[in-house]
Amino acid sequence: MGRITLDKVRKAFGPVEVIPPLDLTIEDGEFVVFVGPSGCGKSTLLRLIAGLEDVSGGEIRIDRVDATTLPPAKRGLAMVFQSYALYPHMSVRKNIAFPMKMAGVPKDEQDRRIEAAAKALNLTDYLDRRPGQLSGGQRQRVAIGRAIVREPSAFLFDEPLSNLDAALRVGMRLEISELHARLKTTMVYVTHDQVEAMTMADKIVVLRAGRIEQVGAPLELYQSPRNTFVAGFIGSPKMNLIEGPEAARHDAHTIGVRPEHIAVSTEGGQWQGRVGVSEHLGSDTFLHVHDTGLAEALTVRVGGEVALHQGDTVWLSPEADKIHRFDADGLRIG
Amino acid sequence: MATKHSRAAARLMISPAVLLLLAWMIIPLAMTLYFSFLSYNLMSPGMERWIGFTNYQYFLTDPAFFAALTNTILLVVGVLIVTVIGGTLFALLLDQPFFGQGIVRIMVIAPFFVMPTVSALVWKNMFMNPVNGLFAHLFKALGLQPFDFLAQAPLASIIGIVSWQWLPFATLILLTALQSLDQEQLEAAEMDGAPWLSRFIHIMLPHLARAITVVILIQTIFLLSIFAEILVTTNGGPGTASTNLTYLIYMQSLLQFDVGGGSAGGVVAIILANIVAIFLMRMIGKNLEA
Ligand SMILES: Nc1ncnc2c1ncn2[C@@H]1O[C@H](COP(=O)(O)OP(=O)(O)OP(=O)(O)O)[C@@H](O)[C@H]1O
Ligand SMILES: [Mg+2]
Numbered sequence: 305m306g307r308i309t310l311d312k313v314r315k316a317f318g319p320v321e322v323i324p325p326l327d328l329t330i331e332d333g334e335f336v337v338f339v340g341p342s343g344c345g346k347s348t349l350l351r352l353i354a355g356l357e358d359v360s361g362g363e364i365r366i367d368r369v370d371a372t373t374l375p376p377a378k379r380g381l382a383m384v385f386q387s388y389a390l391y392p393h394m395s396v397r398k399n400i401a402f403p404m405k406m407a408g409v410p411k412d413e414q415d416r417r418i419e420a421a422a423k424a425l426n427l428t429d430y431l432d433r434r435p436g437q438l439s440g441g442q443r444q445r446v447a448i449g450r451a452i453v454r455e456p457s458a459f460l461f462d463e464p465l466s467n468l469d470a471a472l473r474v475g476m477r478l479e480i481s482e483l484h485a486r487l488k489t490t491m492v493y494v495t496h497d498q499v500e501a502m503t504m505a506d507k508i509v510v511l512r513a514g515r516i517e518q519v520g521a522p523l524e525l526y527q528s529p530r531n532t533f534v535a536g537f538i539g540s541p542k543m544n545l546i547e548g549p550e551a552a553r554h555d556a557h558t559i560g561v562r563p564e565h566i567a568v569s570t571e572g573g574q575w576q577g578r579v580g581v582s583e584h585l586g587s588d589t590f591l592h593v594h595d596t597g598l599a600e601a602l603t604v605r606v607g608g609e610v611a612l613h614q615g616d617t618v619w620l621s622p623e624a625d626k627i628h629r630f631d632a633d634g635l636r637i638g
Numbered sequence: 639m640a641t642k643h644s645r646a647a648a649r650l651m652i653s654p655a656v657l658l659l660l661a662w663m664i665i666p667l668a669m670t671l672y673f674s675f676l677s678y679n680l681m682s683p684g685m686e687r688w689i690g691f692t693n694y695q696y697f698l699t700d701p702a703f704f705a706a707l708t709n710t711i712l713l714v715v716g717v718l719i720v721t722v723i724g725g726t727l728f729a730l731l732l733d734q735p736f737f738g739q740g741i742v743r744i745m746v747i748a749p750f751f752v753m754p755t756v757s758a759l760v761w762k763n764m765f766m767n768p769v770n771g772l773f774a775h776l777f778k779a780l781g782l783q784p785f786d787f788l789a790q791a792p793l794a795s796i797i798g799i800v801s802w803q804w805l806p807f808a809t810l811i812l813l814t815a816l817q818s819l820d821q822e823q824l825e826a827a828e829m830d831g832a833p834w835l836s837r838f839i840h841i842m843l844p845h846l847a848r849a850i851t852v853v854i855l856i857q858t859i860f861l862l863s864i865f866a867e868i869l870v871t872t873n874g875g876p877g878t879a880s881t882n883l884t885y886l887i888y889m890q891s892l893l894q895f896d897v898g899g900g901s902a903g904g905v906v907a908i909i910l911a912n913i914v915a916i917f918l919m920r921m922i923g924k925n926l927e928a
Contacts, residue, residue, distance in 0.1 A: 354829060356825050356828070356829070375828075376825075376828050376829045377829065377830070377831035377832070377833075382829065383825075383826070383829050385822045385825070385826060386822075387820065389820065389822035389825065389826035391823060391827075391840070391841060391844075392823075392845075393844040393845070393847075402827070402830055402840070403829075403830035403831055406830055406831040406832045406836060407831055454830070454831075
């Protein structure tokens with residue numbers, strides 16, 4: 305079981321309130337991802353759940369038990385740190401065994417669990433090495449192994465993949481998702497990576513300055529962002545936000561159209577503009593279109609191979625049913 | 639990139655300094671070696687003659703030699719134990735955030751700036767004196783018989799004084815080591831269910847191992863040649879109760895004017911110091927590699 309409930313949880317460092325009172329429920333077995341810009345309090349929130357930081361107010365319940373003042377060890381949670389925080393002077397085996405040793409698990413049971421974890425994480429050949437002799441990805445797996453063997457009621461990850469290179473990140477992302485599918489244990493995962501959030505999460509929590517902006521399934525956030533912040537934050541590249549007369553035509557203060565929902569033509573369309581920089585990714589090309597009179601630049605997604613060059617004139621037409629409308633406070637209309 | 643030519647020039651340029659340093663070391667060493675084989679007493683000048691290993695024989699069979707050897711070892715080991723344990727405790731304490739941390743840190747480091755002679759005098763006259771010392775007053779206030787530290791426990795008293803001097807050094811090194819410990823490791827251990835003592839034993843102590851080795855190495859080098867503290871407080875006495883090798887050599891050559899015997903003692907001390915150094919280097923080498 306691993307149901308975590310935050311009830312009006314608040315955190316202040318001295319006079320600075322980093323997290324204003326906040327409510328959140330994480331259901332048992334859910335994969336929840338916290339996203340938000342740097343410094344918005346993602347790590348702090350995770351550390352509050354872990355018990356590494358004391359709350360300034362409110363209540364944290366784990367499996368309906370009040371855990372607000374419980375020390376970290378008693379909460380039954382396991383954490384994977386961004387720097388992995390492996391014990392450098394212990395072998396991989398000892399690292400993984402450490403939490404069990406502290407819990408007084410019998411030796412043969414320890415060995416059994418280490419074997420199982422090592423096999424699941426492809427670490428069998430490295431058990432007698434020191435962390436210093438491992439690659440980043442292997443260290444990451446050791447850190448996960450150390451978390452698994454405790455059989456926690458929930459895993460907490462703080463940007464676990466941010467120190468890895470792009471290829472490895474994709475691999476580890478899959479491994480963690482598979483792990484979740486297999487263990488069905490609650491996972492709380494902090495990241496600022498769009499793709500990680502969208503692909504791994506059952507539920508995404510978007511934070512800004514310690515406040516929850518929106519909670520929902522990845523597609524829900526993508527399809528109906530509750531305000532302009534979430535609209536701009538979820539999706540890559542960012543949604544185009546347009547204000548002024550064009551927005552007023554749609555009875556809104558601001559309208560938003562995602563780059564992938566705009567059709568491009570060299571003959572005619574709704575908005576005229578001039579091509580600026582184009583980013584070729586192979587499968588896609590992102591065009592930055594200027595001089596539309598709507599915004600500084602509009603980003604548009606077109607197919608991989610397009611014959612458009614800087615300075616060319618193009619016409620853009622948004623898909624009518626994919627236009628998001630927001631009011632003066634930035635809140636979604638309809 | 640240094641060319642062949644510039645390297646040769648560089649060697650030529652530094653050679654005077656190297657030669658000077660070499661002479662500085664080699665000449666006294668050679669003279670000591672030479673004197674150690676002579677019957678050479680300042681009371682009877684002009685009577686020097688070659689006597690082979692007789693000086694060594696006398697020095698090594700002198701009962702004072704074994705007393706001095708034991709005292710040297712006790713002194714070094716005693717001070718090391720006190721400073722390493724005390725230094726670790728102080729470092730743990732100073733690593734905690736508390737009010738007035740900066741001032742307390744400076745005060746803890748202060749004894750290191752006091753000259754050995756001065757600190758030994760202060761300890762002798764102001765603390766350990768059986769009549770006027772603070773400890774004597776304390777004992778009397780408690781209705782106890784004052785304890786004459788330097789007469790009744792001379793070596794232990796000297797160990798105490800020297801430890802007081804070296805504690806700041808150990809504390810400082812260990813504190814910096816402790817501060818370089820990754821906080822996330824401690825937090826991870828906390829999450830893993832390790833109480834404070836386990837965290838200390840399994841995380842902090844291994845992290846400190848390297849710094850502790852450095853403290854032991856550096857202190858041993860200096861502690862083998864403790865002299866001023868003994869001269870000022872006990873003069874090696876009572877009897878030979880607080881005489882170490884350095885002090886014994888001093889007595890031989892300067893109090894008994896026996897340059898030959900003193901030189902032999904000096905050579906023995908050099909050999910012993912080198913044996914210790916080899917052991918320490920082995921230990922350090924192993925600890926610093928990992
Ligand atoms: N110990 C502390 N004392 C004072 N302020 C702190 C402390 N820890 C964090 N903060 C502040 O709290 C805010 C949130 O920090 P936090 O580390 O949770 O951000 P984050 O969302 O994890 O950012 P990032 O994505 O960069 O890791 C920041 O403004 C930070 O300056
Ligand atoms: Mg963070």
